[in-house]
Amino acid sequence: QTCGGNEMNVTVVSCGARVPSRQFRSHIGHADVRGTGRGGPAVRFGGGGGGDQGKRSSPVVVSCQAAKIPTRLNTIPHPRETRYFFYNEVVNAVDAAVFAESTPGEPGDPNLISVFCSIPELNPAYDVYRVGSLLECVREVSTSLSNKGKKVKVAVQQSLGEGVFCGMPLSLSGVKRLLSQMDWGEGTPVSIAEGLGREEIDDCDSYIIIAPQNLQGSSVLPFIQEMVEQAKEEGEKGNKKDLIIINGRLTDVMSSGGVMGVRGRQERLDFVDRFVPAMHFRLLYIGIAMYPIMGCLRYNCADDEPRWEVYRRRDFKDENNMPAESYDLLDTFDHQPDASTITAAFQKKR
Numbered sequence: 487q488t489c490g491g492n493e494m495n496v497t498v499v500s501c502g503a504r505v506p507s508r509q510f511r512s513h514i515g516h517a518d519v520r521g522t523g524r525g526g527p528a529v530r531f532g533g534g535g536g537g538d539q540g541k542r543s544s545p546v547v548v549s550c551q552a553a554k555i556p557t558r559l560n561t562i563p564h565p566r567e568t569r570y571f572f573y574n575e576v577v578n579a580v581d582a583a584v585f586a587e588s589t590p591g592e593p594g595d596p597n598l599i600s601v602f603c604s605i606p607e608l609n610p611a612y613d614v615y616r617v618g619s620l621l622e623c624v625r626e627v628s629t630s631l632s633n634k635g636k637k638v639k640v641a642v643q644q645s646l647g648e649g650v651f652c653g654m655p656l657s658l659s660g661v662k663r664l665l666s667q668m669d670w671g672e673g674t675p676v677s678i679a680e681g682l683g684r685e686e687i688d689d690c691d692s693y694i695i696i697a698p699q700n701l702q703g704s705s706v707l708p709f710i711q712e713m714v715e716q717a718k719e720e721g722e723k724g725n726k727k728d729l730i731i732i733n734g735r736l737t738d739v740m741s742s743g744g745v746m747g748v749r750g751r752q753e754r755l756d757f758v759d760r761f762v763p764a765m766h767f768r769l770l771y772i773g774i775a776m777y778p779i780m781g782c783l784r785y786n787c788a789d790d791e792p793r794w795e796v797y798r799r800r801d802f803k804d805e806n807n808m809p810a811e812s813y814d815l816l817d818t819f820d821h822q823p824d825a826s827t828i829t830a831a832f833q834k835k836r
Contacts (some may be wrong), residue, residue: 520766552815553784555797560779562614564607569619572767573626574606575786576601579765580627581634582788584728586690590762594721595712597728604768608733610657610697612776613692617657621664624694624732625671631692632674632814636728639690640665642679642697682709684803687716692728699735707736707754714760722763731761763787763822766794770828783815783828793818796831 556568580601583589588596606612607619630637642661645654662678670676679686682695693713698706710731717727736758766785774779781798798811804810817823817831 488515489706499696523809527614528773548811553786553789553795555782555784557811557813560603560777562810563616564605564619568605569607569622572621575767576603576623576765577626577630578788579786581630581762583762584631584636584730585634587662590760594718594726595719597726598714598716598761599730599764600734601730601732601765602768603733603765610655611731615657617661617834620697620733620800621661621668622697627730627732628676629671632671632676637675637677637689637693638692638694639677639679639686639688640694641679641682641686642695642794643699643706643709646701653701653704655697655701658699660698661696669676671691671832680705682713684712684716687713687720687727689725690727690818692730693717695734697733697735698731700732707757710827711757712816714757729761730764734761766822781816781819781832783821783823793820794822795819796823796828798832 503589543557559568561568579600582652584597586597589595591598591670603623606614607616608623609615623642628640631638642658642665643654644654665678673740679693686693695710698710700706710729712730717729720727732833736754764787766783768783769779770781770783772780779799780805781796784791784795784797795818796816798816799811801811801815816834819827823831
């Protein structure tokens with residue numbers, strides 16, 4: 487697919503995990519909640535389409551005020567103000583999702599939330615990935631929820647597999663030890679889980695799962711499913727829980743022995759879709775290269791009118807004739823746009 491000028495061939499590449507199409511109902515606006523027959527309810531805004539991936543309607547273009555996106559995102563390490571812009575984006579989105587007037591599902595069902603932010607320092611596909619930035623973001627979210635009266639537990643997946651095939655993603659290696667050494671602030675009720683699984687659901691209110699991902703030959707989804715089932719049991723007793731996945735990568739990894747094969751794939755996709763996006767930010771690139779940045783895709787349920795926003799990065803000269811850049815809003819959509827829709831937005835003459 488092409489994008490941009492007459493001589494530029496551009497393919498929009500998704501640098502991240504598969505993200506559900508359903509929108510979160512924040513404390514602003516109205517949403518229709520309906521059953522899908524696919525393991526959970528779908529939430530849709532206004533005249534938007536449903537949650538069925540195979541029958542997704544075309545996104546509806548709407549008007550929206552552009553966000554001020556930080557520039558020079560390829561500058562590593564990121565400046566402090568750039569990091570905290572995205573930390574605050576995540577904090578605001580999680581707070582809006584956790585304290586929303588209504589959440590998807592039946593009464594007692596856990597509040598399932600997903601957050602995805604793939605700036606270079608938070609993207610493990612880059613050699614500039616910085617786990618400290620991810621943990622700083624988690625600390626900001628945990629502190630914000632704790633200050634609002636929530637008991638928070640932070641979890642990172644345990645080693646998966648058996649025997650010599652037991653292992654953990656490189657990007658998560660040593661993270662649990664770092665969590666135990668972090669300064670969470672005086673009086674902040676944050677506890678650290680031993681891993682993922684049913685036994686981790688206790689008297690805490692909100693559970694933050696850090697970057698869960700499948701491995702070749704092992705899936706992390708059964709452990710998350712156990713947590714969701716146990717959280718539902720607690721919710722039916724009046725103890726409603728929040729499960730928040732930050733930067734999860736839960737797509738299937740090709741494996742032998744029938745692990746993550748064709749059998750059961752739809753059920754796995756349906757389960758992942760139950761986690762409703764509260765915040766999403768990823769950079770868009772030309773072709774398969776990770777440079778230069780073409781633009782970005784943004785969504786935040788804490789906005790006054792939450793929409794999926796497509797931005798184009800523009801280079802220009804400032805008043806001092808020095809190189810500068812900006813992110814210009816191209817289009818906004820009711821639902822997460824796919825690659826062809828994003829490409830069409832770039833093709834439009836502004």
